[in-house]
Amino acid sequence: MALFSKQNKEVFCNPLNLDNPILIQVLGICSALAVTSQLKPAIVMGLAVTVITAFSNVIISLIRNTIPNRIRIVVQLVVVAALVTIVSQILKAFAYDVSVQLSVYVGLIITNCILMGRLEAFAMMNKPWPSFLDGVGNGLGYAMILVIVGAFREFFGRGSLLGFQIIPDACYDFGYVNNGMMTMPAMALILVGCVIWVHRAYFYKEK
Amino acid sequence: MKLNTNSNSYIIIYSAVLVVIVAFLLAFVYQALKPMQDANVALDVKKQILYSLNIRNLDGAEAEAKYAEVVKAEADMDGRKYYMCNIDGENVMVVALKGMGLWGGISGYIALHNRQQPTVYGVYFNHESETAGLGAEIKDSQAWQEKFIGKRVYDDNYDVALSVVKKVDDATTQVDCVTGATLTSNGVDAMLKDCLQDACSNAMELFSEQMKQCEQNSTENETKVEEE
Numbered sequence: 001m002a003l004f005s006k007q008n009k010e011v012f013c014n015p016l017n018l019d020n021p022i023l024i025q026v027l028g029i030c031s032a033l034a035v036t037s038q039l040k041p042a043i044v045m046g047l048a049v050t051v052i053t054a055f056s057n058v059i060i061s062l063i064r065n066t067i068p069n070r071i072r073i074v075v076q077l078v079v080v081a082a083l084v085t086i087v088s089q090i091l092k093a094f095a096y097d098v099s100v101q102l103s104v105y106v107g108l109i110i111t112n113c114i115l116m117g118r119l120e121a122f123a124m125m126n127k128p129w130p131s132f133l134d135g136v137g138n139g140l141g142y143a144m145i146l147v148i149v150g151a152f153r154e155f156f157g158r159g160s161l162l163g164f165q166i167i168p169d170a171c172y173d174f175g176y177v178n179n180g181m182m183t184m185p186a187m188a189l190i191l192v193g194c195v196i197w198v199h200r201a202y203f204y205k206e207k
Numbered sequence: 208m209k210l211n212t213n214s215n216s217y218i219i220i221y222s223a224v225l226v227v228i229v230a231f232l233l234a235f236v237y238q239a240l241k242p243m244q245d246a247n248v249a250l251d252v253k254k255q256i257l258y259s260l261n262i263r264n265l266d267g268a269e270a271e272a273k274y275a276e277v278v279k280a281e282a283d284m285d286g287r288k289y290y291m292c293n294i295d296g297e298n299v300m301v302v303a304l305k306g307m308g309l310w311g312g313i314s315g316y317i318a319l320h321n322r323q324q325p326t327v328y329g330v331y332f333n334h335e336s337e338t339a340g341l342g343a344e345i346k347d348s349q350a351w352q353e354k355f356i357g358k359r360v361y362d363d364n365y366d367v368a369l370s371v372v373k374k375v376d377d378a379t380t381q382v383d384c385v386t387g388a389t390l391t392s393n394g395v396d397a398m399l400k401d402c403l404q405d406a407c408s409n410a411m412e413l414f415s416e417q418m419k420q421c422e423q424n425s426t427e428n429e430t431k432v433e434e435e
Contacts, residue, residue: 096247
């Protein structure tokens with residue numbers, strides 16, 4: 001079987017657009033609202049989820065035939081929890097500031113519906129390689145929305161991107177004011193709603 | 208032979224093996240990364256102390272260098288940490304604060320100067336789990352922390368007069384609390400009262416040597432300046 005057969009491409013690309021975990025499945029909203037007040041934590045969170053979905057998918061897919069059916073959810077949880085703990089330890093060691101900013105939300109990746117959803121729906125019945133693609137695809141689909149929302153919120157809420165000031169001081173001198181609303185979690189919900197709206201209007205076609 | 212993956216013994220052995228493997232893996236990762244995490248935490252403490260001295264926006268190496276330059280001595284007393292600092296020839300004492308907020312612990316550093324009448328030089332607060340946008344403002348809002356600057360710490364009886372209140376009667380000692388975060392502000396208030404009560408006398412005891420040295424140096428400098 002070719003590594004990038006048509007089927008595998010679909011497995012990878014679908015979650016980016018037509019079957020996006022946030023836009024279509026509406027999973028993982030809670031963390032999407034919490035970590036997107038700035039771009040940097042949004043990117044790190046997106047990457048963390050991508051890595052964890054990809055590897056938990058691969059691991060579960062590798063051992064899928066040995067998992068006793070009655071405790072499969074427990075086994076999935078143990079694998080996910082182990083990966084999440086490792087990722088949070090690595091963040092603490094190499095990106096301390098970001099891990100402080102993300103605080104509990106790294107740990108809460110364990111309860112992110114996207115992970116359990118993909119493990120149950122895909123990894124339990126597919127080979128490792130498609131499972132890996134599916135995990136990366138879903139993670140990136142999630143990260144994509146986080147980055148869009150995070151960029152909007154940081155730009156309008158703080159006038160900067162990734163901590164660098166974008167809106168020049170001259171604008172502030174003319175009376176431009178950062179929109180404090182953008183830094184509140186409620187605005188993230190509204191922005192996600194707008195993104196879903198645009199997506200439905202231009203990209204999504206009912207089957 | 209095909210394994211019966213639904214038998215009880217298989218399930219028990221399977222879960223036991225899985226858990227042991229995961230436990231070893233996590234223990235290994237934890238051990239391997241511990242030194243780096245500790246270094247990060249130590250650097251974070253140094254940065255917080257510098258924040259309380261109104262030195263902000265430094266990255267890792269700069270903060271390390273600045274800390275070494277500014278902080279002259281540190282000491283423990285009754286489980287509290289005190290730091291003796293010197294900024295532009297002036298003695299500044301930093302006291303570590305610990306208290307309770309609304310949902311969890313709060314902590315911070317407060318820098319005091321002027322020995323005759325201790326006055327706030329700067330503050331920095333940190334929290335574990337206060338509400339974002341409300342209680343978390345004690346950490347996030349630099350403007351609120353700057354309100355403390357210049358406030359007198361003790362009243363005439365050497366009780367802590369510095370307080371966080373809803374309605375400011377005495378602008379020399381009181382700070383307006385964070386809107387919508389009364390309980391967290393009360394926590395900050397209690398923390399200040401609790402940690403600062405003996406702070407000055409303790410610090411005098413701990414740092415008397417360094418203070419004398421510093422004062423000698425500065426008086427020498429002054430006389431030199433006068434001579435010139």
